[in-house]
Every structure is written in C-alpha cells, then in structure tokens.
Amino acid sequence: MRLMSPPVGLAALTDTDLVGQVARVLTQAVVTGQLAPGAKVVEAGIARELGISRAPVREAARLLEQQGLLVSHPRRGFFVRKLEIRDIDEIYDLRICVECHAALLAAKNLTPANRAALRKQIDVLHETADLEDHARQVEEDYKFHRMIVEIAGSKRLLKVFDDLSSEMRMVIGLIGRLYDDPHRIAQTHEALLEVLEQGHDDIIAARFDYHIAAAWREVGRLVREIPSSTNGVAP
Amino acid sequence: MRLMSPPVGLAALTDTDLVGQVARVLTQAVVTGQLAPGAKVVEAGIARELGISRAPVREAARLLEQQGLLVSHPRRGFFVRKLEIRDIDEIYDLRICVECHAALLAAKNLTPANRAALRKQIDVLHETADLEDHARQVEEDYKFHRMIVEIAGSKRLLKVFDDLSSEMRMVIGLIGRLYDDPHRIAQTHEALLEVLEQGHDDIIAARFDYHIAAAWREVGRLVREIPSSTNGVAP
DNA sequence: TAAGCGTCGATTGTCGACAGTTTAATCTTG
C-alpha cells in the first residue's frame, strides 16, 4: 500500500540557517565596501543589528575568514581584510591556473544543453551592457565564468573558484567601476565560447589565460591609479 | 617596569586558541580513521571529552567542514565525510592543476637556501624509508611537496594545497598503507628536484603531472581493491 | 503485516551571562 505522497522536487527549506544568512549579509557588506578594508567587525554590533546573538555571528565570521574576506587577530576580533597589490596578483594568478584547467575540462563535458546555457548567458551580457548597473554587469560576467567551472564538473574546483570570486568582487568593489567596456566584454566572452566549442586544448588554455591576464592587467592598473588611502589597497 | 618575560621564539603558545586546538584534534581523528567516514560527530561528546563547552567545538567543526573533512546536515549535525571514487579523482585532478603551477613558480623563486632545504628533505625521505612508520613517511612526503608550494610564494595556492592535503591524508589513511615503495618515492623526488633546478617549464609541468598522476593511479587501484564496506569509500 | 502515528530520549541551534583582555581615555609626572 502506498499512502506516502510521491516525491515532488521541492526545495528543502532551511529557514533556520542563521549562520548562512549572516555569512551572506557579511559577504555583501564586505564586497560592497559597506564594511571598508581594515574595518573592525564587532560581533556584538552585527548581532544587535540583526537581532540575534553573537554565536551565529562568530561562526559566520569564521566562514568569511576561511574565505579570505576577514582576518582574525586573537583576542582582538575580526577585521575586513586589507588587500595589497601582491594579493591581487595572487588572486589572478590562481584564477588563471584554476580557470584554464576548468575550461579544458568543460570543453570535454560540453553538451548541447550547457552550450545553450552559455550562449544565453552571453545574451544576458549583451543586454545588460547598455544598463548603467555596473554591479549587475560584474555579476553576470562572473556568472558566465562560473558556469564554465560548473560544467567542468569538479566540486572542489568550483569551491576554489567561488572563494576567489568573493575576493575578486571585493577588488572590483574597491575600484568602483568596470575594468573594460561592457560591450567589449560580451564580445570577448563570445570568442571564449567559440574556442571552447572548437575543443583544442592548447588554444583553449592560451585563450583563457590571455583573457584573465588582460583583466588582471587592467585591474592592476586601476588599483595602482587610485590613492591607497581611499581604497584600502596597500602598495 | 617590565615583569613580563621576554618573547622567546616558542611556537606562540596561544593558550586561548581553543578552536584551533579542537580543529587539530578533530583533523587528526579524521585522517587517522579514529573517526570513521560517515560517523556522526556529536558536539557535546567532543566537548565533554575535551573538557570544554560546545561553542568552540562547533566553530572548529565549521572549519573542518569548509576544509571538506566534515559535512553538516542542518539540524542533524556534523558527519565525517564519505569519500567516493569520484572525490578521489577530483582531489588528484585539482592537485595536479595546483602543484604543476606551483612547481613552475617555485622554479623561478629557487634560491640556494630553499634548494638546500629541499635537498635536506629528500635526505629525510631516504632516512625514513627504512622505518616501518608509514604515517611518518606519508608526512615527510607531503612536507616535500608542501615546501615546493611554499617556495612558489602564493598564500592562496598554499591554502588550496593544504586543504587538499587533509583530504589526501584521509584517503591514504583509509588505504592504510603506502602506495609505493618508500625508497622509490625518495628517488622520484630527487628527480623532481633536478627537473626543478633545470628550470624548463614544459619539462617541469610534464614531470610533476606524471608524478602525481602516478600516485593517483596507484591510490585509485588500491581503493578499488578494498571492499568499500570496510574503508568508507563508496564506488 | 506494513505504512503511518505518537512518544521519548538525544542532540542541535540559539541565547544571555561572566571573566579576562584589549583599547581608549584620563590622569600623572618628570
């Protein structure tokens, strides 16, 4: 006898994931610069503001620490991480390493379905290119890159990418503007997809390497251009 | 007046880093198999055993979760991660990606000092090869690889490597024995160092790729060979 | 007889409290 209702694809509702929520709030605050680099993150303050106790805040803060957005000095608390030029170099260097590899794997896993998804995302890039919403543009840009890593099919690769992402968002947030013309970015990504579809390892690696390295150069230039006192990036 | 004893270069006895200590204890328990894959990690149990409260235990558990050693099911607690063949493949795939890159960077940063350090570590490998202490041998093996990533000079690269390391230790722990003859391992590493000193990018990458892939194959073989019921590795 | 329903102990998520430490602000003192 079967009385149990059949499994319908409902999203498991985890309304009690306070830690996760706090982590999201904090991440947002950091990448938007609402919490400036070097700023102290007072547990009790955050807790009071969110109407909760300190315990979940502490756990969330540890998460962000592991992600590299916060640093903790024992007995002194958590602080928003200050990025130095050297950090930005590390971030992009690792990103090249990870994303080139992901691209190679993705090319092998490319199916009509996810190929279409990538195409669609490029359309989104074109659409948002005319808007003045820079944050949105950055978001869609990353989404494209993330999709490739997803297609690569390695959870660990994706985790590394995601951790890097928040750091990169922080950097972009500090710069305060895009590192390139949004239309050009959309076109570039179109080219990336083509190369991916082509499927030649050397070309894929070289192309992704170049693409990310270009962003690296631009970001580096822009960061150096802004006085460090105003952006929290030390030389 | 200065009554405080002068700072000695001791391992910064931060006696109040409970979370760190707990994290170390838990990590050890997991990689040694003392906590078997799939086992539930009861917060109160750990806390009582260590004579502390649950708060630090929770924070430590979150750390290990982020590291991939534990998984948390909301409202059900933390469990020791069960590794599947797929995970092992992911781990080694990422390790190749990361370590090859690290090796290239390390070759560029190679100085007489750290070159000597690597040589010395190879000596240690030879010395411990005769011992029957497998755990020690594995440890020294990783130390060599870690040194290379350290020389590469990227904190983020090192972090990725360290996270992977604990997972790899877990795998090795499950297998329960070395994947190769320790003397052969020592020799192989000697060859790696030579290639590193030579300084040709292509050769370095190819050699490290091959070296790690070989371990991957061996580990994969050994894992498959053991009935999954006894080792916690699902197929 | 087996799916579904209470019930009960075990465990998690969260909270408020307290001691000890750090930071700042104020007060000395040469």
Add this chain to the structure above:
DNA sequence: CAAGATTAAACTGTCGACAATCGACGCTTA
C-alpha cells in the same frame, strides 16, 4: 608638554541553559 602610568569602557572567548527538532521504537489501524 610629552611619555608613561592608570582607569574605565568595550569587546572577545567561553560557558551553561533552554526550547525546538530529530531519530528510534513501539503502537495503532486499515
């Protein structure tokens, strides 16, 4: 007046407590 000592306020690290929830087990019922 500046450098150091002193005090007060703020904050962290840790704890124990409590309600909410989960899993197991036996009970009901079709």
